[in-house]
Amino acid sequence: MLERMRSSRRVRRFTRNRLALVGLGIVWVIILTSALASVISPYDPIEHNYDEMLQPPSGRHLMGTDDLGRDILSRVLYGSRYALLIGVAVVLLELAVGASMGFIAGYFGGKVDTVIMRVVDMVLAIPTLILAIAIAGALGGGLWVMIIAIAVAGWGEFSRLVRAQVLSLKELTYVEAVRATGAGNARIIFRHILPNSMGPVLVYTTLYMPTAILWSAALSFLGLGAQPPTPEWGSIIAEGRGFISYAWWIATFPGLAIMLTTFGFNCVGDGLRDALDPRFSRNV
Amino acid sequence: MLTYIIRRLLVLIPVLIGVTLIIFSLMHLSGDPVRLMYGPNVPKEKIEEKRIELGLDKPLYAQYGNWITQILHGDFGRSIHVQDLVSNLIGARIGATLELTLVALLFTLLFSVPIGVVSAVKPYTVFDNAGRAFAIFWVSMPYFWLGLVFMLLFGVYLHWLPISGRGGPLWSIAGLRHILLPALTLGLPPLALFMRLVRSSMLEVINEDYIRTARSKGLHEGRVIFRHGLRNALIPVVTLLGLRLPWLFGGAVITETVFAWPGMGRLLVNAVMQRDYPVVQGIVLILATLVILSNLVADLVYAYLDPRIRYD
Numbered sequence: 001m002l003e004r005m006r007s008s009r010r011v012r013r014f015t016r017n018r019l020a021l022v023g024l025g026i027v028w029v030i031i032l033t034s035a036l037a038s039v040i041s042p043y044d045p046i047e048h049n050y051d052e053m054l055q056p057p058s059g060r061h062l063m064g065t066d067d068l069g070r071d072i073l074s075r076v077l078y079g080s081r082y083a084l085l086i087g088v089a090v091v092l093l094e095l096a097v098g099a100s101m102g103f104i105a106g107y108f109g110g111k112v113d114t115v116i117m118r119v120v121d122m123v124l125a126i127p128t129l130i131l132a133i134a135i136a137g138a139l140g141g142g143l144w145v146m147i148i149a150i151a152v153a154g155w156g157e158f159s160r161l162v163r164a165q166v167l168s169l170k171e172l173t174y175v176e177a178v179r180a181t182g183a184g185n186a187r188i189i190f191r192h193i194l195p196n197s198m199g200p201v202l203v204y205t206t207l208y209m210p211t212a213i214l215w216s217a218a219l220s221f222l223g224l225g226a227q228p229p230t231p232e233w234g235s236i237i238a239e240g241r242g243f244i245s246y247a248w249w250i251a252t253f254p255g256l257a258i259m260l261t262t263f264g265f266n267c268v269g270d271g272l273r274d275a276l277d278p279r280f281s282r283n284v
Numbered sequence: 285m286l287t288y289i290i291r292r293l294l295v296l297i298p299v300l301i302g303v304t305l306i307i308f309s310l311m312h313l314s315g316d317p318v319r320l321m322y323g324p325n326v327p328k329e330k331i332e333e334k335r336i337e338l339g340l341d342k343p344l345y346a347q348y349g350n351w352i353t354q355i356l357h358g359d360f361g362r363s364i365h366v367q368d369l370v371s372n373l374i375g376a377r378i379g380a381t382l383e384l385t386l387v388a389l390l391f392t393l394l395f396s397v398p399i400g401v402v403s404a405v406k407p408y409t410v411f412d413n414a415g416r417a418f419a420i421f422w423v424s425m426p427y428f429w430l431g432l433v434f435m436l437l438f439g440v441y442l443h444w445l446p447i448s449g450r451g452g453p454l455w456s457i458a459g460l461r462h463i464l465l466p467a468l469t470l471g472l473p474p475l476a477l478f479m480r481l482v483r484s485s486m487l488e489v490i491n492e493d494y495i496r497t498a499r500s501k502g503l504h505e506g507r508v509i510f511r512h513g514l515r516n517a518l519i520p521v522v523t524l525l526g527l528r529l530p531w532l533f534g535g536a537v538i539t540e541t542v543f544a545w546p547g548m549g550r551l552l553v554n555a556v557m558q559r560d561y562p563v564v565q566g567i568v569l570i571l572a573t574l575v576i577l578s579n580l581v582a583d584l585v586y587a588y589l590d591p592r593i594r595y596d
Contacts, residue, residue, distance in 0.1 A: 019417060122302030125579075126572045129534030130552065131306075134564055137556030138313040214426050218538050221428045222553055237429055244432055245440045252436075255429030262424035270420060 013275040020271020026264030034080040043071035045078040045231040054247050064249035066239060072250060075231035076257050082232040083213050083261055086147055090212035091205055093151035098158025099201065105159065106166030107189065116159065124156040129215055136224040143232070146225035150215050161204050165197040199276040206269035210262035217258050233258050288587065292580055303572045304355070308348050310568070311561045322364075355569070361562035363555075370566040374548060378570065380450055381547035385536050387454070387463055388471035389525075396475045397514075397521075400482025404517075405509060407487060415479065422476035427535050431469040431542035438465060448544040466543040470535050474528060481524055486517040519589050526582025530575045 014020055033040070043049075043061075049069030057064040063072035105116040123131070131153035132146075139145045169175060170193065178192055219225040220234030221241075228235060233254040240250025318335050335341050339350055354361065360370035403412045439447030445465055451458030489495065490513055498512045499505075537549030544550065548567050555563035 019420070118298060118302065121299050122306060124530070125299055125303050125576050126306065126568060127530035127534040127575060129531075130537060130568060130571055133537065133552070133556055134307075134310050134568055135313065137559070137564065138310055138561075210424060214424075217426050218428055221538070222541065223557065234426075234428075237426075237432070241432060244436055248436055251429070251432050255426060255433070258426050258429065259421075259424050262426075263421060266420045266424050270416075 010275045014271050017271040017274060019267050020274070023264045023267025023269075023271060026260060027268055030080050030084065030261050030264060033077055034084050037078045037081055041071075041074035041077045043074045045070065045074045046229045054243070056247075057249050063253040064247070066236075066247075066250045067243060070229075072236070072253050075236055076233070076254050078231040079233040079236065079254060079257060080261070082143070082226060082230065083217075083258070086143075086216040087209040087213045087265075089147045090150050090154070090216070091209055093147070094155045094158050094208070095201075095205065097151070098155030099162045101155070102159035102162030103166055103189075106163035107170065107185075107193070113163075117163070120156045120159045123153070124160075126153070128153045128156075129218065132215060132219060133222065133224060136219055141224040141227065143226045143230065146216055146219050149224075150212060150219070154212070154215075158204070158208075162197065162201060165200050166193060169193050169196055203269055203273045203276060206265060206272055210265040210269075213258065213262055213265075285587070289584065292583060296576055296580065299576060300573070303576075304352060304569065305348070307565050307568050307572070308351060311565065312344070360566035360569075363563050364560045365555075365558050366560075370562050373551060373563060374566055374570060377546060377548045377551050380545060381533075381536055381540070381549060383454055384463065384466055384470065384540065384545055384547060385532050387467040388474075388536075389532065391467055391471040392475045392478055396478035397482050397518075400479045401486055401509065401514060401517075403479070403483040404486035404490065407483075412483075415483070419476035419480045422473050425473050427469060427473065427538045428542050430472065431466070431539055434465045434469055435542070450546055466539050466545050469542070470532065470539045473535070474532065477528070478521060478524065481521055482517060485520045486513060489513050489517045492516075515589070519586060522582055522585050522589060526579045526586075529578045533571050533575065 047070070049065070052061070052065050052069040054067055055061050055065040055069075061071050061073065063076060065071055066075075101116050101120070105113040128150075132149045135152055136146050136149035139149065175188060175192055178188055183191075216225055217232075217234030217237070220232050221238045223235075223238060226232035226235050228239065236254040237251045240247065240252075240254075243250055318331050318338070318340060322331065322334065339347060342350075351361075358371060360374070362368070363370055363373055366373065399415065403415045406412060435447040438445045446458075446462050447465065449462060451460075451462030453459050454463065490509075495508060495512055498508045503512075533549075536547065537552055539545065540547045540549035541553050548570070552564060552567045555561075555567070
């Protein structure tokens with residue numbers, strides 16, 4: 001009963017936050033767009049059309065066309081699929097590696113903790129984006145290589161967050177009480193610690209999605225991610241970069257799409273943080 | 285304080301060793317470093333010759349040992365594509381990267397602190413709410429695209445500023461004009477982040493007892509805010525500064541590439557593209573060392589600012 005009251009209060013706190021609702025709307029639109037890309041796109045995103053090269057935005061091509069006559073709007077709409085795929089894949093991989101490492105470190109403590117956290121220190125000492133660039137370059141680039149490179153370079157912060165969370169929960173009296181009743185590690189972990197550490201992890205995951213999308217776009221922009229002709233936003237911008245002085249629309253619209261997507265996720269994450277942790281709503 | 289510094293330095297050693305291990309393994313990630321560097325079309329004998337020349341026929345631990353010994357002697361090896369020492373290549377560009385990141389950082393702090401303080405002193409006003417949306421907006425901005433938009437707007441259309449290269453030393457007019465756009469590109473997204481942090485940390489401090497005491501002593505409000513509030517509110521900002529520097533270097537790589545800024549970042553991207561792994565390893569190692577050192581400095585400043593934290 002108390003739990004339900006608390007969760008409804010959280011929902012209310014979230015829905016009263018106008019920015020968070022705007023973000024939720026944006027995320028919803030992006031998800032719909034990626035699901036319906038093949039239906040709502042006016043043209044094929046990959047097929048060349050040499051009769052319509054470098055057309056400025058018009059009624060026929062709302063966002064113009066690129067140097068191969070491809071419709072930018074269609075490419076941007078299809079691009080939402082890649083952005084979501086990359087964001088979700090990176091976050092899942094990092095959760096699998098980073099969160100479990102952090103969990104083990106925090107829960108078991110001692111030498112295990114020291115070793116894992118030293119490894120995290122080492123990984124975090126190398127700027128994530130730079131490590132991701134180096135790994136992706138060594139492995140030869142490509143969509144999945146990039147996803148793995150970002151995940152390998154970035155799991156450290158997840159570990160730190162989860163570890164801190166588990167450490168604070170482990171010391172709480174109710175966990176002590178459960179342990180005193182004779183519950184084993186597995187029961188304590190899955191029934192008590194995991195469910196209670198979900199909140200901050202959820203917030204961080206929502207705030208990490210846009211970061212992963214930004215990084216992947218940067219890697220694709222450098223030519224280390226999705227390869228042409230894939231309609232991935234970062235690589236469309238890279239293609240448009242050479243035409244920036246006389247065909248501004250090629251690079252501009254996919255950039256706006258990236259910004260809108262990351263803005264949406266950031267607003268939702270910000271709202272979730274406020275809703276789940278009342279301490280923050282006063283301060284942040 | 286001195287023991288604290290020494291202890292912090294000692295802790296750095298294992299981290300640095302770990303970092304070199306990661307960087308060393310980068311080269312072996314794809315299996316065969318020689319093939320990685322020279323591509324698939326080089327004849328077999330040539331590959332074998334190169335392998336022996338580079339010492340890659342020895343066991344891994346011996347290779348690592350050699351590499352580390354060389355690095356400790358300041359020898360980062362030779363570039364594969366340019367006939368030059370890696371240390372020369374980096375030495376010629378590190379200044380440009382530091383200049384860009386420092387100017388961007390200065391810009392970030394110069395604006396984020398005052399805006400953050402005003403948001404905290406007048407919370408939940410229009411100014412504050414706009415600040416929140418503004419912050420999320422900038423955090424969502426892709427660096428490389430922002431750079432392109434700036435180039436388009438201020439370079440191509442308005443012809444106000446040059447859009448590529450480094451014009452000269454920072455104190456010259458040309459130098460300033462050239463650094464403005466890249467520094468803005470690099471400094472604006474973190475500005476938003478710092479602004480929010482200054483605000484939240486300031487809000488927390490303002491509710492403290494000693495602020496109430498300062499007010500009740502009849503001190504001028506400006507003095508309360510800046511002398512008593514801000515000094516304490518800046519402590520978490522310093523920590524974030526240390527933590528966010530890696531992001532700044534990452535952003536610098538992208539920004540340098542967009543604006544053809546002749547720094548380490550651009551060198552890194554070119555080296556990655558050409559699979560010039562000695563150069564990649566050298567740059568990543570230098571950047572990681574810079575990050576570790578700046579974290580240390582942030583820690584020390586932190587201990588200095590907050591006398592309660594004198595870790596002994």
